[in-house]
Amino acid sequence: MLQFITHPSDKYSIAEEVQMALEGGCKWIQLRLKDASDEEFRQTALEIIPLCQESEAFLVFDDRVELAMEMSVHGVHLGKNDMNPLLARETMGAETIIGCTANTAADIKGFKGWDVDYVGLGPFRYTTTKEKLSPVIGLDGYAAIVNEVRAEDILLPIVAIGGITIDDIDAIMQTGVNGIAMSGAIINSPDPVAYTRQALEKIHEAAEKYRKR
Known part of the structure:
Protein backbone atom coordinates (compact mmCIF):
# COMPACT_ATOMS: atom_id res chain seq x y z
CA MET A 1 0.00 0.00 0.00
CA LEU A 2 1.05 3.56 -0.67
CA GLN A 3 0.03 6.54 1.41
CA PHE A 4 0.52 9.97 -0.10
CA ILE A 5 1.07 12.71 2.48
CA ILE A 14 -2.66 20.78 -2.11
CA ALA A 15 -5.63 19.88 -4.29
CA GLU A 16 -3.35 19.58 -7.33
CA GLU A 17 -0.98 17.32 -5.39
CA VAL A 18 -3.83 15.07 -4.35
CA GLN A 19 -5.30 14.97 -7.84
CA MET A 20 -1.97 13.87 -9.32
CA ALA A 21 -1.44 11.18 -6.69
CA LEU A 22 -4.94 9.87 -7.33
CA GLU A 23 -4.41 9.90 -11.08
CA GLY A 24 -1.30 7.83 -10.47
CA GLY A 25 -3.42 5.21 -8.72
CA CYS A 26 -2.88 6.08 -5.05
CA GLU A 40 -7.69 26.84 6.42
CA PHE A 41 -7.56 23.10 6.94
CA ARG A 42 -11.32 22.83 6.44
CA GLN A 43 -11.25 24.79 3.19
CA THR A 44 -8.48 22.60 1.79
CA ALA A 45 -10.31 19.47 2.88
CA LEU A 46 -13.43 20.66 1.07
CA GLU A 47 -11.38 20.77 -2.13
CA ILE A 48 -9.91 17.29 -1.85
CA ILE A 49 -12.79 15.32 -0.34
CA PRO A 50 -14.67 15.16 -3.68
CA LEU A 51 -11.46 14.10 -5.45
CA CYS A 52 -10.96 11.22 -3.04
CA GLN A 53 -14.60 10.23 -3.25
CA MET A 71 -16.28 16.24 7.67
CA SER A 72 -16.91 12.48 7.83
CA VAL A 73 -13.54 11.42 6.42
CA HIS A 74 -12.17 7.93 6.91
CA GLY A 75 -9.91 8.64 9.85
CA VAL A 76 -6.86 10.29 11.36
CA HIS A 77 -3.15 9.86 11.75
CA LEU A 78 -1.99 10.75 15.26
CA GLY A 79 1.52 11.91 16.12
CA LYS A 80 3.05 11.45 19.54
CA ASN A 81 1.82 14.86 20.70
CA ASP A 82 -1.68 14.47 19.30
CA MET A 83 -4.78 12.94 20.88
CA ASN A 84 -4.29 9.62 22.64
CA PRO A 85 -5.35 6.84 20.23
CA LEU A 86 -7.58 5.21 22.84
CA LEU A 87 -9.47 8.45 23.34
CA ALA A 88 -9.62 8.97 19.57
CA ARG A 89 -11.14 5.50 19.15
CA GLU A 90 -13.66 6.15 21.88
CA THR A 91 -14.52 9.51 20.32
CA MET A 92 -14.57 8.49 16.65
CA GLY A 93 -16.01 4.98 16.77
CA ALA A 94 -15.08 1.51 15.64
CA GLU A 95 -15.16 2.09 11.88
CA THR A 96 -12.67 4.95 11.83
CA ILE A 97 -9.12 4.42 10.58
CA ILE A 98 -6.62 5.40 13.27
CA GLY A 99 -2.92 5.45 12.50
CA CYS A 100 -0.11 6.38 14.86
CA THR A 101 3.48 7.55 14.60
CA ALA A 102 6.26 5.26 15.82
CA ASN A 103 10.04 5.69 15.87
CA THR A 104 11.10 2.53 17.71
CA ALA A 105 10.09 -1.04 18.45
CA ALA A 106 9.11 0.10 21.94
CA ASP A 107 6.67 2.58 20.43
CA ILE A 108 4.98 -0.19 18.45
CA LYS A 109 4.90 -2.53 21.44
CA GLY A 110 3.12 0.22 23.34
CA PHE A 111 0.18 -0.16 20.95
CA LYS A 112 -0.21 -3.89 21.60
CA GLY A 113 -3.83 -4.63 22.41
CA TRP A 114 -4.93 -1.17 21.33
CA ASP A 115 -7.47 -0.68 18.57
CA VAL A 116 -5.02 0.98 16.18
CA ASP A 117 -5.07 0.24 12.45
CA TYR A 118 -1.47 0.95 11.44
CA VAL A 119 1.73 2.68 12.49
CA GLY A 120 3.84 5.05 10.43
CA LEU A 121 7.39 4.03 11.33
CA GLY A 122 10.21 6.43 10.58
CA PRO A 123 12.08 8.36 9.63
CA PHE A 124 13.89 6.27 7.03
CA ARG A 125 16.13 9.27 6.43
CA TYR A 126 16.01 12.92 7.44
CA THR A 127 13.54 15.17 5.64
CA THR A 128 12.70 18.86 5.83
CA THR A 129 9.40 17.99 7.53
CA LYS A 130 10.97 15.83 10.25
CA GLU A 131 13.92 18.11 11.09
CA LYS A 132 15.95 15.45 12.89
CA LEU A 133 13.47 15.07 15.73
CA SER A 134 14.16 11.33 15.83
CA PRO A 135 17.18 9.24 14.79
CA VAL A 136 16.98 7.81 11.30
CA ILE A 137 16.05 4.14 11.19
CA GLY A 138 17.61 2.97 7.92
CA LEU A 139 17.26 -0.47 6.38
CA ASP A 140 18.91 -2.37 9.22
CA GLY A 141 16.73 -0.55 11.71
CA TYR A 142 13.52 -1.45 9.89
CA ALA A 143 14.52 -5.10 9.67
CA ALA A 144 15.40 -5.23 13.38
CA ILE A 145 12.21 -3.47 14.47
CA VAL A 146 9.95 -5.62 12.30
CA GLY A 162 10.56 9.63 5.89
CA GLY A 163 12.40 10.73 2.77
CA ILE A 164 11.65 7.56 0.81
CA THR A 165 12.12 7.50 -2.97
CA ILE A 166 11.31 4.93 -5.63
CA ASP A 167 14.86 3.61 -5.48
CA ASP A 168 14.40 2.72 -1.80
CA ILE A 169 11.16 0.79 -2.12
CA ASP A 170 12.39 -2.71 -2.91
CA ALA A 171 14.96 -2.78 -0.11
CA ILE A 172 12.56 -1.30 2.44
CA MET A 173 9.79 -3.75 1.56
CA GLN A 174 12.29 -6.58 1.96
CA THR A 175 12.55 -5.70 5.68
CA GLY A 176 8.95 -6.84 6.18
CA VAL A 177 7.07 -3.56 6.36
CA ASN A 178 3.57 -3.54 4.91
CA GLY A 179 3.55 -0.25 3.05
CA ILE A 180 5.26 2.98 2.10
CA ALA A 181 4.36 6.62 2.74
CA MET A 182 5.68 9.24 0.32
CA SER A 183 5.42 12.99 -0.01
CA GLY A 184 8.31 15.07 -1.36
CA ALA A 185 9.58 12.43 -3.76
CA ILE A 186 6.25 12.52 -5.58
CA ILE A 187 5.69 16.27 -5.42
CA ASN A 188 9.19 17.13 -6.58
CA SER A 189 9.40 14.62 -9.41
CA PRO A 190 9.15 15.85 -13.03
CA ASP A 191 5.89 13.91 -13.47
CA PRO A 192 4.10 13.23 -10.17
CA VAL A 193 1.41 11.09 -11.83
CA ALA A 194 3.93 8.80 -13.47
CA TYR A 195 6.09 8.72 -10.33
CA THR A 196 3.11 7.65 -8.22
CA ARG A 197 2.24 4.94 -10.72
CA GLN A 198 5.81 3.64 -10.75
CA ALA A 199 5.99 3.70 -6.94
CA LEU A 200 2.83 1.62 -6.69
CA GLU A 201 4.16 -0.88 -9.20
CA LYS A 202 7.37 -1.28 -7.22
CA ILE A 203 5.47 -1.70 -3.95
CA HIS A 204 3.21 -4.36 -5.45
CA GLU A 205 6.12 -6.19 -7.08
CA ALA A 206 8.15 -6.16 -3.88
CA ALA A 207 5.20 -7.25 -1.75
CA GLU A 208 4.58 -10.19 -4.04
CA LYS A 209 8.25 -11.15 -4.23
CA TYR A 210 8.92 -11.10 -0.51
CA ARG A 211 5.59 -12.68 0.41
CA LYS A 212 6.69 -15.82 -1.40
CA ARG A 213 9.82 -16.23 0.71
Whole structure:
Protein backbone atom coordinates (compact mmCIF):
# COMPACT_ATOMS: atom_id res chain seq x y z
CA MET A 1 0.00 0.00 0.00
CA LEU A 2 1.05 3.56 -0.67
CA GLN A 3 0.03 6.54 1.41
CA PHE A 4 0.52 9.97 -0.10
CA ILE A 5 1.07 12.71 2.48
CA THR A 6 0.39 16.26 1.38
CA HIS A 7 3.00 18.94 1.90
CA PRO A 8 2.86 22.61 0.83
CA SER A 9 5.03 23.30 -2.20
CA ASP A 10 5.81 26.19 -4.51
CA LYS A 11 4.77 24.18 -7.56
CA TYR A 12 1.28 22.90 -6.74
CA SER A 13 -1.72 23.54 -4.55
CA ILE A 14 -2.66 20.78 -2.11
CA ALA A 15 -5.63 19.88 -4.29
CA GLU A 16 -3.35 19.58 -7.33
CA GLU A 17 -0.98 17.32 -5.39
CA VAL A 18 -3.83 15.07 -4.35
CA GLN A 19 -5.30 14.97 -7.84
CA MET A 20 -1.97 13.87 -9.32
CA ALA A 21 -1.44 11.18 -6.69
CA LEU A 22 -4.94 9.87 -7.33
CA GLU A 23 -4.41 9.90 -11.08
CA GLY A 24 -1.30 7.83 -10.47
CA GLY A 25 -3.42 5.21 -8.72
CA CYS A 26 -2.88 6.08 -5.05
CA LYS A 27 -5.86 5.11 -2.91
CA TRP A 28 -4.76 6.50 0.43
CA ILE A 29 -4.28 10.19 1.12
CA GLN A 30 -3.20 11.89 4.34
CA LEU A 31 -4.00 15.59 4.53
CA ARG A 32 -1.22 17.13 6.57
CA LEU A 33 -1.16 20.89 7.16
CA LYS A 34 0.63 21.37 10.46
CA ASP A 35 0.70 25.17 10.43
CA ALA A 36 -2.79 25.77 9.07
CA SER A 37 -5.68 27.07 11.14
CA ASP A 38 -8.74 24.86 11.44
CA GLU A 39 -10.55 27.03 8.92
CA GLU A 40 -7.69 26.84 6.42
CA PHE A 41 -7.56 23.10 6.94
CA ARG A 42 -11.32 22.83 6.44
CA GLN A 43 -11.25 24.79 3.19
CA THR A 44 -8.48 22.60 1.79
CA ALA A 45 -10.31 19.47 2.88
CA LEU A 46 -13.43 20.66 1.07
CA GLU A 47 -11.38 20.77 -2.13
CA ILE A 48 -9.91 17.29 -1.85
CA ILE A 49 -12.79 15.32 -0.34
CA PRO A 50 -14.67 15.16 -3.68
CA LEU A 51 -11.46 14.10 -5.45
CA CYS A 52 -10.96 11.22 -3.04
CA GLN A 53 -14.60 10.23 -3.25
CA GLU A 54 -14.48 10.17 -7.03
CA SER A 55 -11.40 7.92 -6.95
CA GLU A 56 -12.77 5.81 -4.09
CA ALA A 57 -9.66 6.62 -2.08
CA PHE A 58 -9.28 6.69 1.68
CA LEU A 59 -8.69 10.10 3.23
CA VAL A 60 -7.25 10.58 6.70
CA PHE A 61 -6.42 13.83 8.46
CA ASP A 62 -3.17 14.42 10.29
CA ASP A 63 -4.48 15.04 13.82
CA ARG A 64 -7.64 17.26 13.68
CA VAL A 65 -9.93 14.63 15.20
CA GLU A 66 -12.83 17.03 15.54
CA LEU A 67 -12.58 18.13 11.92
CA ALA A 68 -12.31 14.54 10.74
CA MET A 69 -15.58 13.77 12.50
CA GLU A 70 -17.23 16.96 11.28
CA MET A 71 -16.28 16.24 7.67
CA SER A 72 -16.91 12.48 7.83
CA VAL A 73 -13.54 11.42 6.42
CA HIS A 74 -12.17 7.93 6.91
CA GLY A 75 -9.91 8.64 9.85
CA VAL A 76 -6.86 10.29 11.36
CA HIS A 77 -3.15 9.86 11.75
CA LEU A 78 -1.99 10.75 15.26
CA GLY A 79 1.52 11.91 16.12
CA LYS A 80 3.05 11.45 19.54
CA ASN A 81 1.82 14.86 20.70
CA ASP A 82 -1.68 14.47 19.30
CA MET A 83 -4.78 12.94 20.88
CA ASN A 84 -4.29 9.62 22.64
CA PRO A 85 -5.35 6.84 20.23
CA LEU A 86 -7.58 5.21 22.84
CA LEU A 87 -9.47 8.45 23.34
CA ALA A 88 -9.62 8.97 19.57
CA ARG A 89 -11.14 5.50 19.15
CA GLU A 90 -13.66 6.15 21.88
CA THR A 91 -14.52 9.51 20.32
CA MET A 92 -14.57 8.49 16.65
CA GLY A 93 -16.01 4.98 16.77
CA ALA A 94 -15.08 1.51 15.64
CA GLU A 95 -15.16 2.09 11.88
CA THR A 96 -12.67 4.95 11.83
CA ILE A 97 -9.12 4.42 10.58
CA ILE A 98 -6.62 5.40 13.27
CA GLY A 99 -2.92 5.45 12.50
CA CYS A 100 -0.11 6.38 14.86
CA THR A 101 3.48 7.55 14.60
CA ALA A 102 6.26 5.26 15.82
CA ASN A 103 10.04 5.69 15.87
CA THR A 104 11.10 2.53 17.71
CA ALA A 105 10.09 -1.04 18.45
CA ALA A 106 9.11 0.10 21.94
CA ASP A 107 6.67 2.58 20.43
CA ILE A 108 4.98 -0.19 18.45
CA LYS A 109 4.90 -2.53 21.44
CA GLY A 110 3.12 0.22 23.34
CA PHE A 111 0.18 -0.16 20.95
CA LYS A 112 -0.21 -3.89 21.60
CA GLY A 113 -3.83 -4.63 22.41
CA TRP A 114 -4.93 -1.17 21.33
CA ASP A 115 -7.47 -0.68 18.57
CA VAL A 116 -5.02 0.98 16.18
CA ASP A 117 -5.07 0.24 12.45
CA TYR A 118 -1.47 0.95 11.44
CA VAL A 119 1.73 2.68 12.49
CA GLY A 120 3.84 5.05 10.43
CA LEU A 121 7.39 4.03 11.33
CA GLY A 122 10.21 6.43 10.58
CA PRO A 123 12.08 8.36 9.63
CA PHE A 124 13.89 6.27 7.03
CA ARG A 125 16.13 9.27 6.43
CA TYR A 126 16.01 12.92 7.44
CA THR A 127 13.54 15.17 5.64
CA THR A 128 12.70 18.86 5.83
CA THR A 129 9.40 17.99 7.53
CA LYS A 130 10.97 15.83 10.25
CA GLU A 131 13.92 18.11 11.09
CA LYS A 132 15.95 15.45 12.89
CA LEU A 133 13.47 15.07 15.73
CA SER A 134 14.16 11.33 15.83
CA PRO A 135 17.18 9.24 14.79
CA VAL A 136 16.98 7.81 11.30
CA ILE A 137 16.05 4.14 11.19
CA GLY A 138 17.61 2.97 7.92
CA LEU A 139 17.26 -0.47 6.38
CA ASP A 140 18.91 -2.37 9.22
CA GLY A 141 16.73 -0.55 11.71
CA TYR A 142 13.52 -1.45 9.89
CA ALA A 143 14.52 -5.10 9.67
CA ALA A 144 15.40 -5.23 13.38
CA ILE A 145 12.21 -3.47 14.47
CA VAL A 146 9.95 -5.62 12.30
CA ASN A 147 11.59 -8.82 13.54
CA GLU A 148 11.34 -7.70 17.17
CA VAL A 149 7.65 -6.80 17.11
CA ARG A 150 6.60 -9.77 14.98
CA ALA A 151 8.40 -12.08 17.42
CA GLU A 152 5.94 -10.84 20.04
CA ASP A 153 2.98 -11.57 17.77
CA ILE A 154 2.29 -7.91 17.10
CA LEU A 155 0.82 -7.96 13.60
CA LEU A 156 -0.01 -4.26 13.39
CA PRO A 157 0.60 -3.06 9.81
CA ILE A 158 3.81 -1.01 9.55
CA VAL A 159 4.15 1.79 6.98
CA ALA A 160 7.66 3.12 6.36
CA ILE A 161 7.96 6.90 6.18
CA GLY A 162 10.56 9.63 5.89
CA GLY A 163 12.40 10.73 2.77
CA ILE A 164 11.65 7.56 0.81
CA THR A 165 12.12 7.50 -2.97
CA ILE A 166 11.31 4.93 -5.63
CA ASP A 167 14.86 3.61 -5.48
CA ASP A 168 14.40 2.72 -1.80
CA ILE A 169 11.16 0.79 -2.12
CA ASP A 170 12.39 -2.71 -2.91
CA ALA A 171 14.96 -2.78 -0.11
CA ILE A 172 12.56 -1.30 2.44
CA MET A 173 9.79 -3.75 1.56
CA GLN A 174 12.29 -6.58 1.96
CA THR A 175 12.55 -5.70 5.68
CA GLY A 176 8.95 -6.84 6.18
CA VAL A 177 7.07 -3.56 6.36
CA ASN A 178 3.57 -3.54 4.91
CA GLY A 179 3.55 -0.25 3.05
CA ILE A 180 5.26 2.98 2.10
CA ALA A 181 4.36 6.62 2.74
CA MET A 182 5.68 9.24 0.32
CA SER A 183 5.42 12.99 -0.01
CA GLY A 184 8.31 15.07 -1.36
CA ALA A 185 9.58 12.43 -3.76
CA ILE A 186 6.25 12.52 -5.58
CA ILE A 187 5.69 16.27 -5.42
CA ASN A 188 9.19 17.13 -6.58
CA SER A 189 9.40 14.62 -9.41
CA PRO A 190 9.15 15.85 -13.03
CA ASP A 191 5.89 13.91 -13.47
CA PRO A 192 4.10 13.23 -10.17
CA VAL A 193 1.41 11.09 -11.83
CA ALA A 194 3.93 8.80 -13.47
CA TYR A 195 6.09 8.72 -10.33
CA THR A 196 3.11 7.65 -8.22
CA ARG A 197 2.24 4.94 -10.72
CA GLN A 198 5.81 3.64 -10.75
CA ALA A 199 5.99 3.70 -6.94
CA LEU A 200 2.83 1.62 -6.69
CA GLU A 201 4.16 -0.88 -9.20
CA LYS A 202 7.37 -1.28 -7.22
CA ILE A 203 5.47 -1.70 -3.95
CA HIS A 204 3.21 -4.36 -5.45
CA GLU A 205 6.12 -6.19 -7.08
CA ALA A 206 8.15 -6.16 -3.88
CA ALA A 207 5.20 -7.25 -1.75
CA GLU A 208 4.58 -10.19 -4.04
CA LYS A 209 8.25 -11.15 -4.23
CA TYR A 210 8.92 -11.10 -0.51
CA ARG A 211 5.59 -12.68 0.41
CA LYS A 212 6.69 -15.82 -1.40
CA ARG A 213 9.82 -16.23 0.71
